[in-house]
Amino acid sequence: MLVNILLLLGGFVALIFGANALVDAASSLAARWGVPSIVIGLTIVAFGTSAPELVVNVFAATSGSTDMVLGNVLGSNIFNVLGILGISALIYPLTVKSNTTWIEIPLSLLAAICVFVVASDVVLDGATTNLISRSEGIVLLLFFLIFLVYNLVVAKSGGADEEMETKEYSVGKGILFIILGLAGLILGGRLIVTSAVSIAEVIGLSERVIGLTVVSIGTSLPELATSIIAVRKKNVDIAIGNVVGSNIFNIFLILGVSGTIVPLTINPDSFFDILVNIVAGLLLFIFVFTGRGRKVERWEGAVFVIAYIAYVTYLIM
Structure with a gap:
């Protein structure tokens, strides 16, 4: 047990080391070769922050741990809203920009509803089992492509390309760090999946619950760190945009890739988590419009944190 925890x-x-090394090196090489900062931010950096969830899910899908695949995605999204945004709002109220209010938050809610639709084969199609098929995985990836194009258009319409700070690596050092970053991602992803499955077997919890709690929180640590640092610096746009964007990435990209690699059989218990994910997205949308101005207040952050603690307690009990 101790060995598996370690x-x-x-x-x-x-x-996390692998994701950071990969992002820093790839961003440095892209800047050296004249790639605009907007493109670097929307591709390399955005993919890098989602790399932990993606790598873990690829290993889980290929090893047949489909409960962990969906658990990691749903658990990350629930933790992002109820946990990360809750803690961030407790530190400092989160003001929400117009684009985030009317497009990105509704799109993240739509993504949550999409999971319910693609997983409900028994109810909608009269099938014997609920399954996210390869074709449905490809559809999710197409939604992700639309979101990526939207981001690029919004960034371009915002005016001049803002310079993004990147580390200055030589070509050789950049390539070396990319290789080390990929190695870290592969090694870390493999260790997480195998040890999490072993821990689940030892303590008697299902792969679904381990994926929804331990694995999803662990893979969401980069988003947690980024949001808390941003809020402490009063950069609340970064905090909320980081979380909402991550939720959209998790469903359209990561679940889409996972379902394309291996069709995912849906555990009936997972529908509770799917509904919690939808409710979390709906609460975020509602909270933005309560009180004065478009913001998430401290008391609403407290509601998020209490709801997350109650949800995790229910899972474990």
């Missing part, structure tokens, strides 16, 4: 922690360290 392997799990080591996997998270390797995963």
Whole structure:
């Protein structure tokens, strides 16, 4: 048990190191070769922050741990809204921009509803099992492509390309760090999946619950760190945009890739988590319009945190 816990922690360290090294090196090389900052931010950096969830899900899907695949995506999204936004709003109220209010938050809610639709084969199609098929995975990826194009158009219409800080690596050092970053992602992803499955077997919890709690929180640590640092600096746009964007990435990209690799059989218990994910997105949308101005107040952040603690307690009990 102790060995598996240490392997799990080591996997998270390797995963986060790998993602950071890959982003820094790829961003440096892209800037050196004249790629605009907008493109670097919307592709390399955005993909890098989602790399932990993506790598873990690829390993989980290929090893047949489909409960962990959906659990990691739903758990990350629920933790992003109820946990990360809740903690961020407790530190400082979160003011929401117009685009985020009317497009990105509704789109993240639509993504949550999409999971319910693609998973409900028994109810909608009269099938014997609920399954996210390869064709449905491809449809989710097409939605992701639309979101990526939207981001690029919004960024371009915002005026001049803002310079983004990137580390200055030589070509050789950049390539070396890309290789090390990929190695860290692969090693970390593998360690997390194998050790999490072993821990689940030892303590008697299902892969679904381990995926919804330990794995999803661990893979969401980059978003948690980014949001807390941003809020402490009063950069609330970054905090809320980071979370909402991550939720859209998780469903359209990560679940889409996972379902395309291996069709995912849906555990009936997962529909509770799917509904919690929808409710979390709906609460965020409602909270933006309560009180004065478009913002998430401290008391609403407290509601988010209490709701998350209650949800995790229910899962474990």
